[in-house]
Every structure is written in structure tokens, then in C-alpha cells.
Amino acid sequence: xxxxxxxxxxxxxxxxxxxxxxxxxxxxxxxxxxxxxxxxxxxxxxxxxxxxxxxxxxxxxxxxxxxxxxxxxxxxxxxxxxxxxxxxxxxxxxxxxxxxxxxxxxxxxxxxxxxxx
Amino acid sequence: xxxxxxxxxxxxxxxxxxxxxxxxxxxxxxxxxxxxxxxxxxxxxxxxxxxxxxxxxxxxxxxxxxxxxxxxxxxxxxxxxxxxxxxxxxxxxxxxxxxxxxxxxxxxxxx
Numbered sequence: 001x002x003x004x005x006x007x008x009x010x011x012x013x014x015x016x017x018x019x020x021x022x023x024x025x026x027x028x029x030x031x032x033x034x035x036x037x038x039x040x041x042x043x044x045x046x047x048x049x050x051x052x053x054x055x056x057x058x059x060x061x062x063x064x065x066x067x068x069x070x071x072x073x074x075x076x077x078x079x080x081x082x083x084x085x086x087x088x089x090x091x092x093x094x095x096x097x098x099x100x101x102x103x104x105x106x107x108x109x110x111x112x113x114x115x116x117x
Numbered sequence: 118x119x120x121x122x123x124x125x126x127x128x129x130x131x132x133x134x135x136x137x138x139x140x141x142x143x144x145x146x147x148x149x150x151x152x153x154x155x156x157x158x159x160x161x162x163x164x165x166x167x168x169x170x171x172x173x174x175x176x177x178x179x180x181x182x183x184x185x186x187x188x189x190x191x192x193x194x195x196x197x198x199x200x201x202x203x204x205x206x207x208x209x210x211x212x213x214x215x216x217x218x219x220x221x222x223x224x225x226x227x228x
Binding site for chain 2: 004033035041042043044045048055056091093098103105106107108109110111
């Protein structure tokens with residue numbers, strides 16, 4: 001089966017500019033996740049979708065970050081305006097079933113590396 | 118907030134040796150997972166261990182879970198250069214339906 005697709009793989013922007021990342025999960029996977037991974041750290045969950053509804057966005061900086069999952073398939077994550085501290089890899093993941101008791105396995109994309117100058 | 122903390126942060130061993138990484142977590146869990154991340158790539162799931170299991174094997178991987186100490190360990194036997202990667206434990210905090218990752222252990226296998 002095809003994996004989780006993400007684009008672009010790399011993006012360099014200046015602070016205060018905007019950027020958008022796209023994710024196409026594995027076909028049939030109901031749950032989609034966006035994680036932020038700063039260099040040398042573990043991934044931090046930004047937002048979790050169940051179909052096209054938001055399950056958790058408690059760590060999403062809502063003043064500058066937004067995400068949507070139209071029709072419960074593809075998703076986009078937008079940052080506007082970007083700050084220097086947003087430099088990170090943005091990982092998209094999907095899972096077949098909802099996150100219940102941590103029993104479902106996540107399949108990750110390769111990530112989108114953002115550099116903010 | 119981090120649910121798990123890996124130890125050590127970095128580990129460098131010779132090819133053929135065994136590598137052990139530890140993970141401590143804060144709240145009680147139903148399951149704990151381990152993932153591997155090669156440089157510049159996404160994470161890959163390695164193994165899931167449930168709270169009623171004490172040990173689980175998958176090829177050269179052995180995972181243990183001690184719920185009384187809130188800790189887990191990942192053992193890689195007969196290491197290979199291809200095992201060079203970062204390894205993360207992940208579990209959902211109590212009552213939460215999300216997977217929270219630790220900071221990871223960077224493993225380097227020297228030829």
C-alpha cells in the first residue's frame with residue numbers, strides 16, 4: 001500500500017511569511033495527526049483529526065497555526081505568520097482506527113522540513 | 118508535556134554489541150510503543166507492548182515493561198550499522214486519546 005505522502009519536503013521562508021503543508025494519509029485511515037519535531041527533540045502533537053473532526057488541538061498555537069481536513073482525507077497545515085521558533089520538521093501520520101488507549105499504530109510520512117530565517 | 122523520557126539521550130556502540138535503551142513514563146498506561154527514526158525520515162513503528170505483558174520479542178528486538186516502576190526498555194541484540202537511528206517510546210497519558218513521544222535516544226553503531 002502507498003504510504004503517507006507529504007509535500008513539500010523542504011521549505012525556506014522568512015519570518016512573518018506564510019507557509020502551507022499538505023498531507024495525504026493512507027487510504028482508509030480515519031485518524032490523521034500533525035506533529036512538530038524540533039531538531040533533537042521528540043515529536044509534539046499539534047492536532048489530531050478523526051475523519052474531518054478535530055479530536056485534540058490543545059498544543060496548536062491557534063493564533064498562527066491552522067489545519068483542516070476536508071472530506072476526511074487530505075489535510076493541510078498552515079502557519080501565518082511564521083516565527084523563527086517554527087523551524088522544525090512537520091510530520092503527518094495516520095492510523096486505521098481511532099486512538100483508543102494508545103493501541104493503534106501510527107504510520108508517518110517523511111516530513112516537511114521548515115526553515116524560518 | 119512529555120509522557121516518556123528516554124535514557125540515555127545518546128548511545129554509541131560497536132557493531133555486533135547489544136544496545137539497551139530505557140523509557141520512563143509518568144502516568145499509568147494501557148500500552149506503550151517504540152518507534153525508530155532514521156536521519157531525515159519519518160518514524161517507523163517497531164513494537165507495541167500492552168500493560169498486561171512483561172516482555173515482547175520481534176526479531177532482534179526485545180521490549181520489557183515494568184508497570185510498577187513505570188518503565189520500559191528496548192534491547193537490540195547483535196547490532197548492525199543499519200540500526201543507527203533515534204528511538205522513541207510513546208504512550209497516551211492517562212485519560213488522553215493521543216500518543217505522546219519522549220525525547221528519544223540517538224543510537225550510533227560503529228563499524
